Amino acid sequence: MPKTQEFVVQTAGEIWTTDVVLAPKAMAEVDAAAIASGIPGYDLMERAGQAVAATALRSFPEANRYIVLCGPGNNGGDGYVAARELAACGASAELYHVEELDRLSGDARTAFERCHLPANPLPTYQMQPGDVIIDAIFGAGLSRDLPPELAERINAITAAGLPVLAVDLPSGIDGATGEMRGAAFTASKTVTFMAQKPGHLLLPGRDHCGSVEIVDIGIPRRMVEAARGALKRNHPGLWQADLPRANLADHKYRRGHVSVFSGPFNGTGACRLSAAAAARSGAGIVAVAARRSAVAALVPHLTSIMLHSVDNELDLAHYLDDPRHQTFVLGPGFGDFAQARSFALAIGHAQRTLVLDADGITAFKGKVDELRDAFADVTPRLVLTPHEGEFHRLFPEIAAENAKGKVEKTRDAAGLLGAIVVYKGADTVIAAPDGSAAINDNAPPWLATAGSGDVLAGMIAGLIAQRVPPFAASCAAVYLHGEAAKLAGSPMTAEDLLEAITAAMASITQD
Known part of the structure; x- marks a missing residue:
């Protein structure tokens, strides 16, 4: 049933509003501009992954295991950082990768190498009561249908009723349109970065996000504002x-x-x-x-x-x-x-x-x-x-x-x-x-x-x-x-x- 979205904003000192909506392409341009300005891309990934871990501990303290599912791109890199941080806090964290690890490159490869936790293929994951899923597979950049085997796995996890924390956007939701690409996680909570995406607001995506936290990972606000374009959240x-105000001169x-x-x-x-x-x-x-x-x-x-x-x-x-x-x-x-x-x-x-x-x-x-x-x-x-x-x-x-x-x-x-x-x-x-x-x-x-x-x-x-x-x-x-x-x-x-x-x-x- 469609519901009103709840947004919580975490900041790194700046006042942040929830009316900014960036399409995935615009968000990618913001990331590129930040890196070009001298902010290391891996630093952004570290802050994102740390925010995910903090949200997981705060929102799901009862978890027996945090099951971190990682994709081949930067969303997966956020997941590797989150898994490392969870383990460093004494939590039980297990890693599962969706595609072959040799596909990892750039900052995501660095995040994996610094994680030092064993990573297993997703098909080997055996669900248990008390598991909390951290979905770091695809995020907002997805614009194609999920592979059938992954869609089947997502549906099985959904049927089991395990709580899901989505990184950026539940995997399977198109970040630009909110459409479902074959299957999608239904998250209890979603952590996104710097700005919400259309997929957080448009149906059916909104129904898959749960409550949404918008986290400032240190990209200057001026860069976000420069990319925001003419699309906004209505508020x-x-x-x-x-709006008109009452005036004694009115008739x-x-x-x-x-x-x-x-x-x-x-x-x-x-x-x-x-x-x-x-x-x-x-x-x-x-x-x-x-x-x-x-x-x-x-x-x-x-x-x-x-x-x-x-x-x-x-x-x-x-x-x-x-x-x-x-x-x-x-x-x-x-x-x-x-x-x-x-x-x-x-x-x-x-x-x-x-x-x-x-x-x-x-x-x-x-x-x-x-x-x-x-x-x-x-x-x-x-x-x-x-x-x-x-x-x-x-x-x-x-x-x-x-x-x-x-x-x-x-x-x-x-x-x-x-x-x-x-x-x-x-x-x-x-x-x-x-x-x-x-x-x-x-x-x-x-x-x-x-x-x-x-x-x-x-x-x-x-x-x-x-x-x-x-x-x-x-x-x-x-x-x-x-x-x-x-x-x-x-x-x-x-x-x-x-x-x-x-x-x-x-x-x-x-x-």
Whole structure:
């Protein structure tokens, strides 16, 4: 079951944050830059291995044996250092190598030679109760399927229920995409170095990591910052400064106007959820724009939410004549694909901002070019919030690129549309056309309930209406959506989620 990731940061004197996310290739460049600056690579390996040993002793003091499984690269080198340190502390440590020892070279060879513990082929390992596995086989650099015999061994250890401490990333998880490469350890804890990798945050990798410790092994922070690029972990530090603050000079129109389109007479619940979420997110005025046939169904349910009749394209044109009507939500429960396309294009050509969700997304299947052209602008005015099925329908070619992970696919979709794309899930990815992207990991499992996506669409629109930039508004709304779900607790309905938005926002915006 997808869970919120826990991060613990160990530092060597510097303040370290957990929003830095480095792809394996970028991390390799950081390592190379550190070595080129005069920091011996073996010193980095020593610090990494020592950190692993310390974590093993601290987290699994009850272990009868520490079984250290070492691969042929630097991840294996970290394992050899860890095994040596464990033995030096009086712990029982046994070494097993996955590939032939003559493949070891460089710093990993040095680590092995300084270990002075016998190393045995992995197939000779016999599991015993009380064993703790230290997985130093592949780490974050894996980008290919595991050999079948290794996958079989990993599955056997997993079936035995032995605790696993992973070095960098559980072996079998692709560090760039979070995908499983045939099989993967499920770790109780993972120790990684300098920065988290996408595989720690994206599913299914996140479910295989356990709690994650990010250890500073002495690479200057400036080198990490130089390599971090535009990918981040979504948290308040990214967007908190953009959120609106209460001002005595405010009035309702200054705080923004959101219009949410309603579905038919028997489908008004989704729009009411979106409208209420926009209001609870701080929008000054929220209105439901409804077909005449649905007005009677909406009247008994709307109090602070205004109601307007927008039955067709001509009605919408008149509605758009009011310059205060700037931010729209279209799609939740809407139903009519042809009218959804027509309304969305009219909003785009009128230079307004649109959050397109649910039926609004599906309505543009095979017609992405029309949507892009209607919202072409320097600053994105369109936000899409697809779940996996909607993403596949709207972007079939991008979705079919199996070599790419969720981050790359979301970025490609955002670039194609010139829009903010919020690719929803337990590991929601938010991306902008300029390549900026954030991975969200605070959503509890019970957020997967009917209507929660309608609430999210309204929250995004509510923040945009208050002049929060669309990318920041999307990141903030996704995070606050998860926090509200935590406050609501399990089991939860979308109505419960609405009630928790105010408290979630207050916890972030309070000085």
